Amino acid sequence: MRLLIIEDDRKVASFIKQGLEEERYIVExxxxxxxxxxxxxxxxxxAILLDIMLPGRDGFSILKELRDAGVQxxxxxxxxxxxxxxxxxxxxxxADDYLAKPFNFDELAARxxxxxxxxxxxxxxxxxCADLVLDTVSHLAYRFGREIELTTKEYALLEYxxxxxxxxxxRATITQHVWKHNFDPESNIxxxxxxxxRAKIESENSRKLIQSIRGVGxxxxxxxxxxxxxxx
Numbered sequence: 001m002r003l004l005i006i007e008d009d010r011k012v013a014s015f016i017k018q019g020l021e022e023e024r025y026i027v028e029x030x031x032x033x034x035x036x037x038x039x040x041x042x043x044x045x046x047a048i049l050l051d052i053m054l055p056g057r058d059g060f061s062i063l064k065e066l067r068d069a070g071v072q073x074x075x076x077x078x079x080x081x082x083x084x085x086x087x088x089x090x091x092x093x094x095a096d097d098y099l100a101k102p103f104n105f106d107e108l109a110a111r112x113x114x115x116x117x118x119x120x121x122x123x124x125x126x127x128x129c130a131d132l133v134l135d136t137v138s139h140l141a142y143r144f145g146r147e148i149e150l151t152t153k154e155y156a157l158l159e160y161x162x163x164x165x166x167x168x169x170x171r172a173t174i175t176q177h178v179w180k181h182n183f184d185p186e187s188n189i190x191x192x193x194x195x196x197x198r199a200k201i202e203s204e205n206s207r208k209l210i211q212s213i214r215g216v217g218x219x220x221x222x223x224x225x226x227x228x229x230x231x232x
Contacts (some may be wrong), residue, residue: 001046001116001136001159002026006036006062007078008054012101016049017080019105020112024155026141026178033057038117040066046074047115049108052079052086060093067094074115078108105134113137127162129209129220132201134162141201148200153178157193158201161220170217194218 003025007013010031017027028045030036034056040048053060063075076096077090082100090098096115099108101148116125116137128132133142139155152160156178161169171190179189198210207223 002044003028003112004036004039004043004045004048005029006033006048006054006059007051007167008032009051016108019109021152023109024150024152026156026159026180028180031055033059037062037065039068040073041071047076047112048076049076049078049112052077052081052090052191060089063090063093063095072086074118076108076111076115078103097214127159127165129162129165129222130207132162132209134159143201143206150197153193154197157190158197158220161218164219166219166221168213168216168219169213172217174217190218 003020005013005016005020007016007029008031013029013031017029019026023219028039028043030039033054036050036054037057039045040062050059050062054062059079063077066073066075075095077087077095077098078101079086079098080101087098087221096118097111099111099192125135125137127136131143135141136159139150140151141155141158157174160174160178173187174190175184175187194210194212198208202208202210209220209223211219211221213219
C-alpha cells in the first residue's frame with residue numbers, strides 16, 4: 001500500500017517513513033504544504049499522514065481542499081497540537097483519526113491498520129491472481145494455503161504487479177513506483193527481484209503467473225483454464 005507523509009520535521013518524517021517501510025508500505029514524503037497538497041491531489045495514495053503546522057499551507061487547509069475536491073483518501077492528523085479544539089477541528093474537516101505528538105510508533109501503525117480496514121468496506125483487502133493471494137493489511141502472501149515469506153521490496157513489487165494484474169508494466173514504470181527513482185537501463189535490479197519472486201510463488205508443478213514481455217517489462221497474468229503454460 002502506498003502512503004504519503006506530509007511533515008516538515010525531517011527527522012520525524014524519516015523516523016515514520018523508516019518504520020512504515022519496515023511494515024512493507026510504500027512511502028513518499030513532502031516537506032511543505034504546497035508540495036504535499038499537489039502530491040495528494042494528483043497521485044493515488046491509500047492513506048495520508050498529515051501535520052498541521054507546515055510551511056506554505058497548513059494541514060487544516062490541505063485537508064479542507066482535499067475533501068472539497070472529493071478526495072476521500074483516509075487521513076490521520078499527526079501533530080504536536082493536541083488540544084481538544086484542534087482534534088475537533090481536524091475531525092470535523094474530514095480527518096479519519098488524530099494522533100498527538102509525541103506518539104508511540106506501534107500505536108500509529110495500529111491506527112493506520114484500523115483505518116485501512118475501515119476503508120476496505122468497499123474494496124477487498126486481498127489481491128488475487130489465480131491461486132495466489134496477497135493480503136494488503138497483514139502484508140502476507142499465500143499460495144496453495146501456504147504462507148510465503150517476502151522481503152519489503154519483494155512485497156512492494158508483488159503488490160504493484162497484482163494491483164495492475166494482466167497489464168504489461170515497463171521496467172521504467174516499475175522502477176518509478178517501487179524503487180522511487182529514475183530508471184537506469186543498465187541496471188538489472190528488477191530482473192533480479194522478479195527471479196526471486198518466481199522462486200517463491202511458482203513451483204515446477206504450478207501455473208506460471210509472472211510473464212516476461214521481451215524488450216518491455218513484466219506482467220502478472222491470470223491464466224486461462226484451457227491455455228497452455230505461458231512461456232517465460
